Amino acid sequence: MPSTLNPSRFTLADSTPARCLVIVPAYNESGAIASVVTGLHEHLPQVDIVVIDDGSVDRTHQHVPAYATVIRLPFNLGIGAAMQTGYKYAEYYSYDVAVQVDGDGQHPPAEVARLIDYLLENDCDLVVGSRFKENINYQQAPLRMLAIQLMRRWIQLLTGRRFSDCTSGFRVANRKVIDCYAHWYPSDYPEPEVLVLLTNEKMRIEEVQVHMEQRNTGQTSIPFFRGIFYVIKVVIAVLLDKMRDPWPHRKH
């Protein structure tokens, strides 16, 4: 369960302390999860951390330090459903801000506070930690870069907005977005899709340049050959997203 021991240093527009939750989805990340959670706790002792163990078979949950909450899903649901579990938890406990941080150590804990500050100070609905906003040299496989470029252009065509890093999973959301995600969240490769869906909802999305680490342990969620399928699927999915309304409750 969440903690209220440490007062948050983050404040909302009405000067009340913002309750923040870091959501860390993890699937077979026993090698990295302890350092990720420890790093988050050291940099942000005032925020709660929930690790979503998405049916790992390598006892990932046993490597999570005691100050973080672990939700163990009964079987592997996939990244979208695992992430949505964290948002459901955030909605259930009325958190003001939710942060997505990958369990593989790619998202540096030192950058989280900056993203939260940016969200609260600029009254954004979603802030995306971007690897490419300021053209900083970030090592990526050429094919992966090509796929990101293609999706970037496609999303720009559909929404009229340019997102420099539409696949980044390093994100901070406010309560409005938490509520949306808890009700519905794409299942397979959610990052590009939610950008389109939230733009449809006229949410305020901003990008902030962050430094990300290269993956050191575990396995990538998108292997090379599945990458081709990934691009095709996302291209079709975001097109369909232009036609659907996954959060009808917001209109009532």
Next chain:
Amino acid sequence: MIRTLVLFSFGILLVGLSVQSLRKLRLQERYVILFAITGIPFLAMSYWPDGILWLSTQMNMEKPTLMIFILGAFTILLLLKLFSIISVQQRQITTLAQMVGILNQKLEPKNSQTPTPPGSTHAPTQSPTESHD
């Protein structure tokens, strides 16, 4: 004769399998009715092989093969219905699994030793078992 035998066997197989599935609780009544109704035309055709020709004539179809097209369209509609049922149920299973994870976390001893829950100032906004899907 062979055509009659094949049509009769297929019709009996459809009706028999659907009834058997109902008895073993593997198929809901609505699907049993659907498959039983699908099997009846085959039984009728085995008794009256020229029935398809008669039906085609009645429907002003110049070629009886158009009936096969209609059958294919019916099958595709059936598949669409079944996939939509699977999709809804998959989402419902996901929601259930998420709720199991959240509720388990509340029950596990390790988590009951962690710092104070938010209950005093931030009560849960809804039941954790409430589904959004």
